[in-house]
Amino acid sequence: MKKIYQLILKSYLGPLVLTFFIIIFILMMNFVWRYIDELVGKGLDPMVILELIVYATINMIPMGLPLAILLATIMSMGNLGENYELLAMKSAGMSLFRIMKPLIWVIGIISIGSFFVVNNLVPYANKKMFATLYDIKQQNEALEFQDGLFFNGIDNMSIRVEKQNPETNLLTGILIYDNRSNSGDMTTTIADSGYIRLSPDKRYLLVTLYNGETYEQSRNYQWYTKSSLRHHKFTRQEGKIPMTGFDFQRSDENMFGGNNSQTLDIVDLQHNIDSLDLLVQNLTTTAYGPLLRDQIFARDPDGVMPIDSIETDRSRKVHHALLLDSIATLDTRSRARVYQQALRSARSSRNSFSFDESTSKEALNQLYRNKNEWHRKLTLPISILIFFLIGAPLGAIIRRGGLGMPIVISVIFFVIYYIISISGEKFAKEGTWSSLLGMWISAILLTPLAIYLTRTANNDSPLLDMDWYIGRFKHYRDLVWGKMPKRIDNWRHKQH
Numbered sequence: 225m226k227k228i229y230q231l232i233l234k235s236y237l238g239p240l241v242l243t244f245f246i247i248i249f250i251l252m253m254n255f256v257w258r259y260i261d262e263l264v265g266k267g268l269d270p271m272v273i274l275e276l277i278v279y280a281t282i283n284m285i286p287m288g289l290p291l292a293i294l295l296a297t298i299m300s301m302g303n304l305g306e307n308y309e310l311l312a313m314k315s316a317g318m319s320l321f322r323i324m325k326p327l328i329w330v331i332g333i334i335s336i337g338s339f340f341v342v343n344n345l346v347p348y349a350n351k352k353m354f355a356t357l358y359d360i361k362q363q364n365e366a367l368e369f370q371d372g373l374f375f376n377g378i379d380n381m382s383i384r385v386e387k388q389n390p391e392t393n394l395l396t397g398i399l400i401y402d403n404r405s406n407s408g409d410m411t412t413t414i415a416d417s418g419y420i421r422l423s424p425d426k427r428y429l430l431v432t433l434y435n436g437e438t439y440e441q442s443r444n445y446q447w448y449t450k451s452s453l454r455h456h457k458f459t460r461q462e463g464k465i466p467m468t469g470f471d472f473q474r475s476d477e478n479m480f481g482g483n484n485s486q487t488l489d490i491v492d493l494q495h496n497i498d499s500l501d502l503l504v505q506n507l508t509t510t511a512y513g514p515l516l517r518d519q520i521f522a523r524d525p526d527g528v529m530p531i532d533s534i535e536t537d538r539s540r541k542v543h544h545a546l547l548l549d550s551i552a553t554l555d556t557r558s559r560a561r562v563y564q565q566a567l568r569s570a571r572s573s574r575n576s577f578s579f580d581e582s583t584s585k586e587a588l589n590q591l592y593r594n595k596n597e598w599h600r601k602l603t604l605p606i607s608i609l610i611f612f613l614i615g616a617p618l619g620a621i622i623r624r625g626g627l628g629m630p631i632v633i634s635v636i637f638f639v640i641y642y643i644i645s646i647s648g649e650k651f652a653k654e655g656t657w658s659s660l661l662g663m664w665i666s667a668i669l670l671t672p673l674a675i676y677l678t679r680t681a682n683n684d685s686p687l688l689d690m691d692w693y694i695g696r697f698k699h700y701r702d703l704v705w706g707k708m709p710k711r712i713d714n715w716r717h718k719q720h
Contacts (some may be wrong), residue, residue: 228313229326236300236327243299244292251284252277262360276356282349286342286604291638293331294611298630300327301619310620320682324616331612335605343489343601351487369395369420378429378467380404383420395420398433404465412439415461422467431463483590485597493598500591507584592653599663606667607641613674617681641666 256263256277263273304310313323369375374384381404386397398418402411415436423430438461440454485493614637622629644666652662 228318231309232300232304232323233326233330235303236296236330239299240292240296243295244288247288247292247295248281248284251288252281255280255284259357262357268360272356272360276353276360279349279353279356282341282345283353286338286346286600289334289338290604290607290611290641291634293334293608294615294637295630295634297327297612297615298619298622298634301616302622302624302630303619305620305623310623320617320620320678327612327616331609335608338608339601339605342604347487347489350484354484354487393419393421398436400431410441412441413437413461427467429463429465429467431461431465433458433461435459436461485590485593488594488597490598490601493594493601496594497591497598500587500594503587504584504591507587588655589653592655592659595659596649596652596663599659603663603667610667610670610674611637611641613678614670617674617677620681621677641670644669 263276301310304313310323314320369383369385369388371385371387374382376382380402382401384397384399385395388395394417396417398413398415398420400411400413400415402413405411413433413436415433417435418431418433420429420431422428435458437455437457485496488496615634618633619630622633624630645663648657648662648665650662651657652659657665
């Protein structure tokens with residue numbers, strides 16, 4: 225490899241790795257803040273939290289990688305331009321495309337690798353992440369008592385302690401309300417002191433109380449008029465209560481696959497798309513066909529009206545006119561009975577159609593989601609190439625390195641790209657646009673911009689060179705003000 229190519233790669237790979245990890249860290253902080261309430265106070269093992277963070281980090285790659293590519297490209301090319309290395313290479317006869325040649329190879333490899341990441345690794349991580357989040361949500365809060373407050377983390381039980389010794393874990397002033405009985409009986413326990421803790425396997429609540437009283441209120445079906453209250457004192461009382469939800473239990477991760485498009489690769493998505501396409505067609509046919517045949521035209525001897533038949537349409541109009549005439553000849557009671565029967569039939573048809581319509585809409589929404597996810601796996605590699613073709617000429621034009629101007633420009637372009645992508649995906653989910661247009665609209669709009677910037681940078685155009693704009697402004701200012709005295713003299717001469 226040529227020395228000049230080694231210099232270019234060295235100046236690019238460092239900022240790329242740095243910006244990628246910074247962006248992933250920022251996105252990861254957003255994820256942590258979103259689920260902080262689910263993670264705090266449950267006594268989770270640190271490895272479980274670390275596992276969840278790893279899966280969430282993998283899920284952030286499709287969003288963070290294009291932005292990292294754009295920012296790193298602007299930084300590296302800007303550094304080369306700021307240090308006049310880019311100018312030296314162009315003076316030696318190297319065009320911009322030749323300078324970008326090693327970077328194009330790197331971006332090509334990253335684009336191909338990103339497809340396998342988003343197609344294989346991200347669905348696997350999503351499946352694991354959804355399963356882990358579900359297991360965390362199912363786990364109850366850790367058994368931690370606060371002085372003077374009720375702990376309601378156990379189903380049908382409330383526990384209040386006045387004070388807890390942090391060294392010996394001895395509880396004083398214990399009050400327990402127990403409503404776990406299926407018969408509705410309530411037990412109230414008061415104790416001077418004791419210990420309440422979970423067993424090592426977190427399946428049982430071990431209770432040891434000293435010097436207390438227990439009140440048991442028995443209820444039956446006549447509890448409003450007849451209820452009994454039993455009371456007894458104790459010096460020492462021990463109990464072992466079965467508990468669920470305090471131990472972290474793993475769920476079957478396959479429960480979160482199948483219908484969830486985010487956990488499928490492109491082959492499974494295509495299989496789902498084909499199946500859902502047939503399902504939507506069948507549901508549409510079964511929804512409208514029986515409605516017309518069995519409900520609306522159930523008593524019509526001619527059957528369902530063909531849309532493309534004019535003669536049948538005319539005969540049907542005559543038939544309906546005769547039917548209305550025959551109804552008009554009925555007496556008031558018979559006519560009311562016919563109207564009531566028609567109303568019941570219409571309501572039944574509406575309920576039947578509403579159920580079929582909701583089923584069809586759900587299948588159609590799943591079809592749109594699967595199509596969008598199928599196209600998303602192809603848009604990521606293309607978006608990486610587009611951001612590179614935008615960032616490289618921008619860095620060569622602005623000739624500014626560091627994290628100042630590159631961050632501003634990168635964020636602006638990424639926000640534009642993100643807004644366009646989200647809008648297109650929204651329209652595709654609603655069925656307003658096709659999935660092809662909705663998921664590719666951002667690439668379609670940004671590709672001409674990438675081509676224009678590349679041609680502009682290759683021709684050394686001062687598109688974003690502020691010194692050029694300032695110089696032109698001063699030139700026109702001097703030109704205007706230089707001619708101003710002559711114009712004033714000419715005007716005075718004409719006045720005289």
